[in-house]
Amino acid sequence: MAEVLVLVDHLDGEIKKSTFELLTAARALGEPSAVVVGPAGSGGKLSEGLKAHGAAKIYVAETDSSDFLTPQVSVLASLVESKDPAAVLIGVSADGKEIAGRLAVRTNSALLGDVVGVSAVDGGAGATHSVFGGAFIAEAKANTAHPVITLRPGSVEVEAADGAGAEESVEVPAASGRSATVQSREPVTGGDRPELTEASVIVSGGRGVGSAEQFSVVEGLADSLGAAVGASRAAVDSGFYPHQFQVGQTGKTVSPQLYIALGISGAIQHRAGMQTSKTIIAVNKDPEAPIFEIADFGVVGDLFKVAPQLQEEVTKRKS
Amino acid sequence: MNIVVLVKQVPDTYSERKLSSGDHTLDRDATDAVLDEIDERAVESALQLKEANDGSEVTVVAMGPDRATDAIRKALSMGADKAVHLSDEALHGSCAVQTTRALAKVIGTLGEVDLILAGNEASDGRTGAVPAMIADVLGLPALTHGRELTVEGSTVTVRRETDDGVTVLSAELPAVVSVNEKINEPRYPSFKGIMAAKKKPVTTLTLADAGIDASEVGLATALSTVTSSQPKPPKSGGEKVEDEGDGGQKIAAFLVGQKLI
Ligand SMILES: Cc1cc2nc3c(=O)[nH]c(=O)nc-3n(C[C@H](O)[C@H](O)[C@H](O)COP(=O)(O)OP(=O)(O)OC[C@H]3O[C@@H](n4cnc5c(N)ncnc54)[C@H](O)[C@@H]3O)c2cc1C
Ligand SMILES: Cc1cc2nc3c(=O)[nH]c(=O)nc-3n(C[C@H](O)[C@H](O)[C@H](O)COP(=O)(O)OP(=O)(O)OC[C@H]3O[C@@H](n4cnc5c(N)ncnc54)[C@H](O)[C@@H]3O)c2cc1C
Numbered sequence: 001m002a003e004v005l006v007l008v009d010h011l012d013g014e015i016k017k018s019t020f021e022l023l024t025a026a027r028a029l030g031e032p033s034a035v036v037v038g039p040a041g042s043g044g045k046l047s048e049g050l051k052a053h054g055a056a057k058i059y060v061a062e063t064d065s066s067d068f069l070t071p072q073v074s075v076l077a078s079l080v081e082s083k084d085p086a087a088v089l090i091g092v093s094a095d096g097k098e099i100a101g102r103l104a105v106r107t108n109s110a111l112l113g114d115v116v117g118v119s120a121v122d123g124g125a126g127a128t129h130s131v132f133g134g135a136f137i138a139e140a141k142a143n144t145a146h147p148v149i150t151l152r153p154g155s156v157e158v159e160a161a162d163g164a165g166a167e168e169s170v171e172v173p174a175a176s177g178r179s180a181t182v183q184s185r186e187p188v189t190g191g192d193r194p195e196l197t198e199a200s201v202i203v204s205g206g207r208g209v210g211s212a213e214q215f216s217v218v219e220g221l222a223d224s225l226g227a228a229v230g231a232s233r234a235a236v237d238s239g240f241y242p243h244q245f246q247v248g249q250t251g252k253t254v255s256p257q258l259y260i261a262l263g264i265s266g267a268i269q270h271r272a273g274m275q276t277s278k279t280i281i282a283v284n285k286d287p288e289a290p291i292f293e294i295a296d297f298g299v300v301g302d303l304f305k306v307a308p309q310l311q312e313e314v315t316k317r318k319s
Numbered sequence: 320m321n322i323v324v325l326v327k328q329v330p331d332t333y334s335e336r337k338l339s340s341g342d343h344t345l346d347r348d349a350t351d352a353v354l355d356e357i358d359e360r361a362v363e364s365a366l367q368l369k370e371a372n373d374g375s376e377v378t379v380v381a382m383g384p385d386r387a388t389d390a391i392r393k394a395l396s397m398g399a400d401k402a403v404h405l406s407d408e409a410l411h412g413s414c415a416v417q418t419t420r421a422l423a424k425v426i427g428t429l430g431e432v433d434l435i436l437a438g439n440e441a442s443d444g445r446t447g448a449v450p451a452m453i454a455d456v457l458g459l460p461a462l463t464h465g466r467e468l469t470v471e472g473s474t475v476t477v478r479r480e481t482d483d484g485v486t487v488l489s490a491e492l493p494a495v496v497s498v499n500e501k502i503n504e505p506r507y508p509s510f511k512g513i514m515a516a517k518k519k520p521v522t523t524l525t526l527a528d529a530g531i532d533a534s535e536v537g538l539a540t541a542l543s544t545v546t547s548s549q550p551k552p553p554k555s556g557g558e559k560v561e562d563e564g565d566g567g568q569k570i571a572a573f574l575v576g577q578k579l580i
């Protein structure tokens with residue numbers, strides 16, 4: 001069976017959930033091989049998790065290079081050349097998109113970007129795009145060998161599978177051009193709440209929440225539901241909540257089972273990031289707010305009264 | 320310093336965006352078009368560097384249909400010095416790899432360039448990679464998603480801010496830098512700027528002018544093809560109730576009914 005290369009996203013010895021989604025999706029096209037690029041000792045820590053999700057092979061390229069992203073691109077490019085894989089799968093993130101784009105142009109491969117599904121069509125790779133915030137669904141196919149595909153986190157249900165996980169160490173080829181140098185790195189460490197793109201329930205607050213302190217109302221409800229917290233751009237721009245929690249066109253695209261919008265008007269750019277959520281609940285004091293046009297259930301009222309009451313009900317039901 | 324800014328004309332995100340039913344490409348006639356919001360910030364960054372470095376020149380480069388001249392004019396009226404517009408029917412439907420190669424060729428016609436500035440992600444295609452891809456083709460360092468940008472002597476430093484954290488990157492010029500939406504507030508074109516822009520040189524290049532073969536670009540030879548597309552029926556609103564002191568309880572009841580709690 002053809003090999004499918006999967007780039008492993010990892011931090012401090014932990015594999016990101018999106019990598020397991022890639023390993024699951026890869027099986028539609030062939031046999032997944034995981035590719036680990038990282039500092040010395042990375043491979044060993046990760047192999048168990050990769051095997052448990054179907055990795056037949058694990059290519060490990062250990063490097064302490066401070067070159068920015070180019071080691072990943074070079075390792076993948078040399079594997080594309082030597083293994084002629086059916087496809088290369090990479091998770092959507094700022095880094096993932098750039099690695100994928102560079103790999104595609106370097107190996108003359110189709111780039112199927114930000115897809116929500118992967119399938120085999122006519123012996124090649126096909127992909128499903130959800131564009132303009134889910135307003136359009138498009139099917140695309142690659143016209144080249146070894147297409148590079150980036151998969152949006154949260155679009156595939158992770159399935160465990162046994163893989164042989166045979167390890168093979170690979171060299172990091174010499175750089176083909178000049179690279180930027182990493183001077184320092186401070187990764188965002190997720191708190192105790194689930195990741196926005198992984199959460200099945202999200203509670204988001206908008207400008208209507210009024211202040212950073214009052215976001216505790218949003219957090220309180222979120223915690224009672226085991227949910228992630230999101231924010232509109234107006235809330236982020238007003239300094240109520242950090243940018244990495246922004247949902248929408250210039251923030252994250254999410255598609256949870258349940259999305260609760262508190263004090264969010266529902267501007268088109270916000271909707272672009274959440275309108276494919278399975279169930280949408282809105283609380284807004286303005287009966288004309290456009291968010292109600294897409295809400296399955298809406299309450300016209302003050303979020304500071306409605307949200308705490310809902311939290312109380314949820315907590316009651318749990319005990 | 321010789322600074323190039325890549326600018327793209329995109330559909331206004333406030334209008335409803337569509338894919339055309341014929342060839343599944345962006346229906347550019349269905350929407351108002353504007354200079355991409357983040358590209359405006361790339362222009363602003365270029366102008367700030369120009370103001371800090373005597374003798375600098377800012378050239379904007381755009382690839383797109385005829386009406387992309389509006390976006391070019393906007394950049395010129397903000398203060399860019401001149402523009403190059405790659406415009407050719409044959410470009411329609413180009414994929415990201417083709418777009419990258421075409422832009423790299425155009426940049427190659429501009430002589431010695433110190434810095435190539437771009438937006439981190441265009442609001443229509445959202446590839447979020449064209450600047451890094453161009454750097455890969457040209458063999459230049461890519462410092463992307465810049466929230467802060469400084470040039471000292473021949474060294475460029477960028478504070479890269481993404482959802483995954485902060486990375487400080489540095490490189491020697493020439494280099495490619497993309498900026499994010501937080502880097503600055505773009506200036507409004509002044510009346511004087513708008514008038515001056517009308518006299519600034521805009522060079523329109525065809526594929527042949529840029530040394531690009533027609534087989535390298537366009538829908539027919541794109542490395543990927545959209546085979547079908549359809550609008551998803553818009554979600555319609557459900558029940559809406561006025562809070563009468565029991566709004567939270569009503570939501571809870573709804574969620575129980577849906578087996579969500
Ligand atoms: C290119 C571009 C990209 C953008 N990208 C994004 C994006 O990624 N994400 C995003 O969210 N926006 C984005 N925007 C901004 C978007 O247009 C809106 O400005 C933004 O979504 C508004 O946020 P909001 O709903 O929180 O604020 P507002 O529109 O000000 O709405 C606040 C709402 O709160 C309600 N309210 C106030 N007090 C209460 C209360 N006590 N109880 C209940 N309700 C209350 C009000 O009735 C109002 O409806 C983008 C804009 C542009 C131009
Ligand atoms: C809905 C949609 C989905 C698409 N999906 C794919 C896909 O999966 N695979 C694929 O190969 N192509 C795809 N395309 C085509 C691709 O978006 C275009 O080739 C596009 O020109 C390049 O990508 P971008 O605008 O997304 O670039 P981004 O990488 O998001 O743009 C970043 C920056 O690069 C610069 N830039 C980009 N394009 C230009 C330009 N034409 N002129 C000047 N500067 C520019 C700008 O500074 C911009 O801010 C898609 C297009 C659309 C509309």
